[in-house]
Amino acid sequence: MNLAELQKLKEKAQKQVALREGNKKYRVVVSMGTSGIAAGARDVMKTMLDEIEKRGLADVEVRVTGEIGLEDVEPVIRVERADGEQTTYARLDAEKARKIVAEHLAHDTPVENLAVGKEKKP
Amino acid sequence: MIRAHCLVCAGAGCISSGGNALKDALSNELQVRGLDEEIRVVETGCMGPCDLGPVMLVHPDGTFYQRVTALDVPKLVEEHFIKGRPYQPLLPKDEVTTAAVNTQRDFGFFAKQQKIVLENCGTIDPENIQEYIARDGYRALGDVLSGLKPAQVIAEIKAAGLRGRGGAGFPTGVKWELTAKNPVTPRYVICNADEGDPGAFMNRAVLEGDPHKIIEGMTIGGYAMGANHGYIYIRAEYPLAVKRLQIAIAQAYELGLLGKNLFSSGFDFDLELRIGAGAFVCGEETALMRSIEGRRGQPQPRPPFPAQRGLWGKPTNINNVETWATVPIVMRRGAQWYSQIGTAKSKGTKVFALAGKIKNTGLAEVPYGTTLREIIFGIGGGVPNGKKFKAVQTGGPSGGVVPEQHLDTPVDYDTLQALGSIMGSGGMVIMDEDSCMVDVARFFLEFCCDESCGKCPPCRVGTRQLLNILDRISHGEGELEDLDRLEELAQMVKDASLCGLGQTAPNPVLTTLRYFRDEYLAHIVEKRCPARVCKDLLHFTIQDEKCVGCSVCARQCPVDTIFKVGGQKKYYILEDECIHCGSCVDSCKFDAIVKASDGEGHVTPQRPAVLERPPGRKPTSLVTA
Incomplete structure (x- = not known):
């Protein structure tokens, strides 16, 4: 073991526990009420997680x-950015969910044609 | 992808209140509902609020749940993980507003603490070295071995002002230097994990919750002192801590963080566990070393100190668990940063174990200089059931009681000593108005008397004689001269005993005498126990006007001394045979049984002419008067 190896190990291990640290750039909030579940919100969430x-x-x-x-x-x-920008997407399915991940979360470009609301919270 | 981590406390406290069953039920429920690929269950070390156990923390939202049982799991999973809302019944309530507290951050018990030694306890899985490394674990060791000379390490520890957490508060850096300067080799480092004070469990939390921190600290210490071999002396009563340490040591060897040529520096370090058989005296360093050597655990006169002639006659450095666990933090964050925390003479933070008559039994880590009031009332939540605070015993059986008027004392080694108590390892036993101070002194003294190894007469005979006097007083047979005898003898035991056990054993007696002399006088002069604890001075009477004749007390009485009054729906306690256990008082739902002490004008009610066995009890010859 040397310092470089330890650092590598740390970076790998951090991914396992990063979730407990908070302060993420993006927070995706999935509406999971009765109607959401009935309309397929779990599928949408699972696709996004994948x-x-x-x-x-x-x-x-x-x-x-x-x-x-x-x-x-x-x-x-709802996709919440750390600076307070919130984008709400509606009538989603797996296909659209993937698109949101690819464009909004990965490349910082909201998917305008799927968004139904946008606001800035302090 | 995992979207949530469910941290289930697997400290000994939560496990004994059903933590394992909770964890199994949770894993099972998540699997049944197909959530096991989204939500990970992690077992962590002690989170602190042991009284609220089993406790559980959910990330990323930080929701804290208390007293979660396996039966709550289906509902909790449905609400929290499927519907996405906190499960209200298991959230802690705010003391003042009684509103539910949603996140751990907002919960007063946590919000008022500063976790440094316990930074990883309750946050990482102690059985997984990766999680320790993710939190900068072994980083300090790597940096030390790659860039610092041993003398620089010692200088850093000295500059940080770190003092031994085992009780005496000796400057750690100075102690290390003494060992390092001794030319004799091999040298040894030892971790004293023989935590034996009644009501103290802070070391257990670190051993169980963050074992790698101790390993890292000892390795750094070994390097600084030129010791290639370390021992962790741990009591067998901590089986979970032993298990987690064994796992941690094996993992560290596997990754090359223990063993030969660490970080290519040429420094070798090996670490072994030694399991003690539970003798309190083995927490004393010379007795501890003898025990490691395989001999009977008895202390030796000092000097020679361990740094001069320790384990197997070689230079040895012994530190407490908490001291070792602080070392990597000091090295990682720097002496400059560390020495800003705490007071002028006591740097850093201290973990206190809150026990006894307190709402939030558990662990609290605060900087030195925090007042007793803040610890007991701010974090601990004060005394439960609306009772009045009376005193706090700090430092275990070797410490003393601190009464209410000194609650605003900022806690550090010196202030507590000035009050006649000691910091000790950090146990705090809180007592309310129902605690009799003579009985408290007796309890702690009895502990030390039992645990005395018997080598030196002042401790072996002296503590026994002190106990005899206290027994006499609590039986109502004390005389005024006993107070002088207690003081004289206590001082003698303190001065003449060989080791710390005897030297500190009389502290509870001396401090209770100092602050609660009136209670001793009440016992001796009026034969009265003001707190109504000392059994021999008590009388139990059933009040006719309140008794409904339900017979519950008579069924509870272990010596069958409660009788039905002939022809009436009333009960009567035959006082001659009563053993004053108090189980009748506890069982009566109508508060009809009065406990009174001698000297309070107690009059034994007249014995009814006919006494009958209560229903369901076997008739005996005693039945009629």
């Missing part, structure tokens, strides 16, 4: 929450 892992995006955390209040356009997710 895609995030595939792309190795470390600066993202995924949370679930109750009804967001947009029952007729479920599944709904």
